[in-house]
Amino acid sequence: MLEALKHLASTSAASASASNSAGQTELLNRFNDLQPPLNARQAALESARCLYCYDAPCTRICPTEIDVPSFIQNIASGNLQGAATGILQQNILGASCSRVCPTEILCEHACVRNHDSEAAPVRIGLLQRYALDHAGFTSHPFQRAAATGKTIAIVGAGPAGLACAHQLAMHGHDVVIYESQAKAGGLNEYGIARYKLVQDTAQREIEFLLGIGGIRILCNQTLGQHIHLNDLRRDYDAVFLAIGLGSSRRLGLAEEDAPGMLAAVDYIAELRQSQDLSGLALPAQCVVIGAGNTAIDMAVQISRLGAEQVTLVYRRGAQQMSATAHEQSIARDHQVRIMTWQQPQQVLLNAQGQVSGLRVVQTREHAGRLIADGVVTDIPAQAIFKAIGQTLDTQTFSAGDARDIRIEHDKIRVDAQYRTSLDGVYAGGDCIAAGQDLTVQAVQHGKLAALAIHSDLNAKV
Structure with a gap:
């Protein structure tokens, strides 16, 4: 390389x-952590600073809509599993997001503590990290619904693809993820500074996510080379493109x-x-x-x-x-x-x-x-x-069904339900999004696309 x-x-x-x-x-x-984690005493003191606002601005600005006051209150009362579960319900990649999210322009920027004499927000990112690092789950906190018999193909094992897969698995669907790299994780594995996501953080998070079952990841599989959209549409009930920006x-x-x-x-x-x-x-x-x-x-x-x-x-x-x-x-x-x-x-x-x-x-x-x-x-x-x-690799869309995917302004065009111009094919993550291409935004795309796919499959039935 x-x-x-x-x-x-x-x-x-x-x-x-x-x-x-x-x-x-x-x-x-x-390349140790840029910002050291909180210890138990620090987490207790920091969680006590939260005012547990009604209609909290920190929750409203969070792309994945995490109930911030609720999980912080759980930390304050010593219920770390409750705090972690609340986070993961909205953001299954909450551990990585707690480390890489630009909280200074999102939840912590919106914190009301910025506007009083303290002029310092509650350290929401570090509290989220503390909850997820110390939850100590003995089993996966989420259970799969009854099997639907449906199988969805996801192209890309980055944040959007993984979040989509987890949500679909929760609804009882089977998922096969095709990943072009040798390891899953996408941006979290290959594109984030080493001092932000240290050691094997991304891989441990993926292992936890896969614990729900029903998700299979096949690596070294590139769209347009090893796999083709025509075949995916034929063999699967739906396809979700989370291919990022490859060029x-x-x-x-x-x-x-x-x-x-x-x-x-x-x-x-x-x-x-x-x-x-x-x-x-x-x-x-x-x-x-x-x-x-x-x-x-x-x-x-x-x-x-x-x-x-x-x-x-x-x-x-x-x-x-x-x-x-x-x-x-x-x-x-x-x-x-x-x-x-x-x-x-x-x-x-x-x-x-x-x-x-x-x-x-x-x-x-x-x-x-x-x-x-x-x-x-x-x-x-x-x-x-x-x-x-980065820009979309247009070679991916130069043959077969892929030519019918509508591209606008170097992004895949989707509707409000993340549907592309090709029936049964959805897309999310960096390949559709304008803006800063944040991990947390990609997670939300994957989550919402999964709900749309589930709804559309049920409507067809």
Whole structure:
């Protein structure tokens, strides 16, 4: 996956230094939890701060509609299983969401404690994590309904696909999930910063989810290659597409495929799966292009690995960045240099044709349009990571029934019940959603799509 950075293994002094002087244990310690969990005493004190609001704003803003005051009240009374069950009823991936959700712009931002003399919200994310980490279930808290005899195919074992599968299984349907990667989990397994979802968090959550029964996952199965929509429609009672966004956007610059240029998501995936972090290609200087949470994750992780200089480049201002202010502060805490109002203009190469830097031109807004003002800066770098967003892999929809799937604005078009333009085929998650492509949003899509599929199957009967 990291062929574009192979040259760094022999040329980067930083890589050699990291391999020789920083043991694997030391590197792993750099990727411990960004925010340590609450202990029992802290959880008790924090849960006591909740005012248990009626029509609570934290619940109203939660994409999965978790009853926040209820689960916090259960924590306060010592009923951790009750708290965890309440969370999981609404969000079966609540454990991962408690770690990766941008609570600073969702539930905690809405908390009424933000508006009194304390000016500090209840730490809802950490309380949710505490409840799920300490619930101690001896058996699965949810039971399958009587078998319906129906089987649904799900393409994609990411948050949307897994949430959909669990909900369908609860209603008595059998589910087969086809996953293109070697492991299930999608974004949680391959795309989240290692310091947010540590160790095997994603896999343990999947194991728990599968405990309800009736769900089978088949890996290394790619839509359009190993499996085809025509066959799925023929063999299953319904199909749910949770395929995410499989292609990285391009900058449109010459030399964009030169050694040293790489999609940030590819490096993050490699880092998350690596058993030996000291073996990863590590540039002494690198540039990350982008403005979202993936760009921040990339920049912070390469800094933690030991890169000497990490520069994040964005063509507009900090206020326009899709990464939250909290994420931006994490980057600054890790000595990431954030250069705003700078647009990539040229990939610089050395005599061997490898990346040696990035030329950017200063920008400004004029009459609502972004224009270059001619001031050019060269940023030295042995690697450039693109984090400018993902796009739908249109090759998936180039043959057979898949050609009848309607695509609009680089997303699969669905109605209010997550139905696509093709009968019996539904879709959810990043492949349909505009916005920040949050894990919690994908979970809600999967959950609601499952309810729609169940309702439609019952209507046909």
